[in-house]
Amino acid sequence: MVKIESADIKEREARLVISDTSPYFVNALRRAMLREVPKLAIEDVIFYENSSPLFDEIIAHRLGMIPLPTDLDVLVPREECTCNGEGCPNCTVRYTLSREEPGMVYSGDLQPENEKWRVIDPNIPIVELFEGQKLILEAEAILGKGKDHAKWQAVVAPGYKYYPIIEINQDKLDEDSIKKAIEICPKKILEEKEGKLVVKDIEKCTLCKSCVEVVEEGAIQVRGDETKFIFTYETDGSLDAKTLIIKAAEILENKFKELEKLIG
Numbered sequence: 618m619v620k621i622e623s624a625d626i627k628e629r630e631a632r633l634v635i636s637d638t639s640p641y642f643v644n645a646l647r648r649a650m651l652r653e654v655p656k657l658a659i660e661d662v663i664f665y666e667n668s669s670p671l672f673d674e675i676i677a678h679r680l681g682m683i684p685l686p687t688d689l690d691v692l693v694p695r696e697e698c699t700c701n702g703e704g705c706p707n708c709t710v711r712y713t714l715s716r717e718e719p720g721m722v723y724s725g726d727l728q729p730e731n732e733k734w735r736v737i738d739p740n741i742p743i744v745e746l747f748e749g750q751k752l753i754l755e756a757e758a759i760l761g762k763g764k765d766h767a768k769w770q771a772v773v774a775p776g777y778k779y780y781p782i783i784e785i786n787q788d789k790l791d792e793d794s795i796k797k798a799i800e801i802c803p804k805k806i807l808e809e810k811e812g813k814l815v816v817k818d819i820e821k822c823t824l825c826k827s828c829v830e831v832v833e834e835g836a837i838q839v840r841g842d843e844t845k846f847i848f849t850y851e852t853d854g855s856l857d858a859k860t861l862i863i864k865a866a867e868i869l870e871n872k873f874k875e876l877e878k879l880i881g
Contacts (some may be wrong), residue, residue, distance in 0.1 A: 622845075629851055631858040635821075636781065636845040641845045647775045649865040652764035655694065656771040656855045657687040657710060657734075660761070663754040664703035669722075669744045676752070681768040683724045685710070685735045685758055689864065694760045705810040710734045710758040717751045734758075737854040771861055775850035776868055779841020781822035787813050798828040798837065820847060832835070 621640065623635040623775045632825075635643060662677040693849075698708035712727040712734075725739025746752060761769035790798075799807045804821045807814060807828060812813070814837075826839045850862055 620769065626859050626862075628857055629854055631850055631862060633848045633862075634845070635777075635848055636780070638844065638866070639848070640777075640846070643777045643848055645869060646848070646862075646865055647850075648778065649868050650772040650775050650850065650861060651770055653682040653762055654694075654771055654861060655687075655760040655762050656769050656863045657685040657758050657760055658766075658768040658855075659685070659712070659730060659756045659758045661757040663755045665755070666725045666751045668750045669746055669752050669756070670750075671744050676754075677772070679729075680741050680756055681766075683727070683741055686734060686737055687760070687771065687855045688733070689760075689860070691859065692760050708759060710757040712758065713754070714756070715753045716746060717753075718805045719746050719748050719750070722734065722752055727869075733833060740769045740861045771852050771856045774855055775848075777846045778823065778850040779843060779848055780845035781819050781824055782838075782840050782842050783816050783819060784838040785814050785816075785838050789833045790814055794832040795835065796829040801831050803827065 619638045620636045622636050624634075641765075654754045659677075659680045660671070662680055664673045664676075667673055667676065668684055692710075693708050695704065695708040698705060701706065711730045714722070714727050716722050716726055720877045722745070723739060724736045724741035724743065727736055729735050730732055736856055744752065763770035763772075790813075792812075795809050795812075798814060799805075799809065801823060804818075804823060806816055806818045806821050807815050809815070822839070824839055831835050850858070850861070852858055856864070
């Protein structure tokens with residue numbers, strides 16, 4: 618049974634210690650977050666006027682990459698909506714943008730049909746307008762998945778590492794070797810207490826084994842626990858970190874149930 622030994626979950630980032638599992642499961646969770654968890658992003662843009670320095674396609678691409686707030690309890694994928702893909706409030710969020718004065722156009726200039734959908738970061742630059750230039754458009758945002766395009770990836774930099782195991786044989790360490798091990802550690806997690814080498818924050822260990830190389834063989838052993846992992850990730854703000862991990866776990870569970878039916 619997979620265990621979550623500790624969880625530090627904030628609004629846009631999280632750090633979990635997962636045990637009694639394997640790299641295959643943790644990587645499956647990572648891939649589900651990248652590829653399967655849906656989020657809202659701009660898909661269609663109608664340009665009424667664009668005399669800016671950038672082509673329509675470039676601006677549309679930039680709009681698509683702007684993180685939008687996503688409520689998976691309200692929205693459904695357009696292909697599953699009862700409107701049959703026509704685009705209703707259940708599956709589509711609409712924005713307008715109208716700028717005619719010189720200056721930088723920012724993501725905050727996108728006006729949502731409902732304040733609930735206002736962009737998360739209003740300071741993302743889109744294009745700079747000069748004297749006499751205009752940008753007037755409408756945009757439609759829909760749910761999608763990261764496996765179809767990166768703009769639908771809510772997670773940022775998901776990764777994991779083996780939980781460190783550091784074993785120290787004090788009998789093979791003298792004062793000089795203790796000093797060398799402490800000095801060479803890039804994360805500064807080793808210290809001397811009462812003439813002994815001790816670890817003060819094992820989770821910061823990167824398994825570089827630099828300390829092993831400067832002491833007598835067998836004095837320090839560093840390895841990763843193949844059943845325990847430190848899993849970290851961030852979000853672009855479209856989904857909070859807690860919702861993201863829960864949705865990824867639900868998706869994995871449903872896939873396993875589907876597999877069970879197919880082979881059962």
